[in-house]
Amino acid sequence: MSFSYGGYNFDVAALSEKASRGKTNSDFTAYVATNGGNVSPPAAASAAQSYYEDNFPDLIPFLQVDSEFINAKHALVSVTLNxxxxxxxxxxxxxxxxxxxxxxxxxxxxxxxxxxxxxxxxxxxxxxxxxxxxxxxxxxxxxxxxxxxxxxxxxxxxxxxxxxxxxxxxxxxxxxxxxxxxxxxxxxxxxxxxxxxxxxxxxxxxxxxxxxxxxxxxxxxxxxxxxxxxxxxxxxxxxxxxxxxxxxxxxxxxxxxxxxxxx
Incomplete structure (x- = not known):
């Protein structure tokens, strides 16, 4: 599921078990976040969090959003439904x-x-x-x-x-x-x-x-x-x-x- 929110585009990324840190027992989705310029991982994570809050409020108690740099133009945002x-x-x-x-x-x-x-x-x-x-x-x-x-x-x-x-x-x-x-x-x-x-x-x-x-x-x-x-x-x-x-x-x-x- 790809989506756009808060000025960021989120495209689903396929990660290996190692890259996903072994999160095989959770509903785990990784996204590559871009905004057409230099990215800020915290801002990308905040945009993803807001997207889930607005569209899937029942999931909020179980939602964990993490982010990190891939490079200046791309951030990796992981969403875990625990x-x-x-x-x-x-x-x-x-x-x-x-x-x-x-x-x-x-x-x-x-x-x-x-x-x-x-x-x-x-x-x-x-x-x-x-x-x-x-x-x-x-x-x-x-x-x-x-x-x-x-x-x-x-x-x-x-x-x-x-x-x-x-x-x-x-x-x-x-x-x-x-x-x-x-x-x-x-x-x-x-x-x-x-x-x-x-x-x-x-x-x-x-x-x-x-x-x-x-x-x-x-x-x-x-x-x-x-x-x-x-x-x-x-x-x-x-x-x-x-x-x-x-x-x-x-x-x-x-x-x-x-x-x-x-x-």
Missing amino acids: ETKLDPVSFNTTGATTHINQSLLTRGIYAAPGKIAPDYRGAIGVSDSGVSGVDVTVPAFEFSVRKKFEFVSTSYLLAVVSMTGRTNSTAWSIFGPGEALFLGGEGGEDDNNWVDITYHFAARPNQPALQLGNIGSVSKRGWDYLWVKHDEEVVGDRVLQTPAAAYVEQVYPDGNFAALGLS
């Missing part, structure tokens, strides 16, 4: 703890002899001072993905930083929008000079149709925060704490997980 190796994931499904003030369903109400048990419409632990609620275990899936690269750019690492603490804005892997949370990554070079990165995630299922007391069809994404406001309601000669409104709050910003280069 091969990756994906290791098995580690995972944990033991769940997480959250505090709720409202039950999914009141299975029974039992009054003492001669007493009337009020219906609090699912509010848990009601007293004169308010609704105390209870801690429960909810589904949670924590997992890590380990990926190795021959090379990663600073811009890619900054993208990883910016994605930390974000949920997926669109469907990603097996998760619906809002179900996956990126916790961050860690890594460094291994003994073979590969960049070894471990990505950490957590996931919770979306809940599109919750019923909370008399409040129905509450839609909550996995990492949204749900809370219930209780009002005092006079029933007979008693003042009861009952659910009056449910609020679903977004507490994590969305992000495009495609920036991580994981599928």
